[in-house]
Amino acid sequence: MWFVIALSALETALVLAAPFLGAPWWFGFALLPTILMRVNQLRVGFADGGILRARRLGIRTHRVTVVALIVVNLL
8 A cells, every 4th residue: 555655645746746857747637637637536546445446446547647748748
């Protein structure tokens, strides 16, 4: 459990630190839905015990992230 939480925290830290490492300033804002969905996934999976629902949220989070990255690259 702690490994998944640590990886999610690292993912969030990398997304938020990306503009300071050379990514555009709006990168964190573009991936804000990903961060919020990941927090919701952790809450559903670990706090509420809905592991299968959390897995479904993870799949949806991945799809939203891909779409967000495609959209911002087309702009």
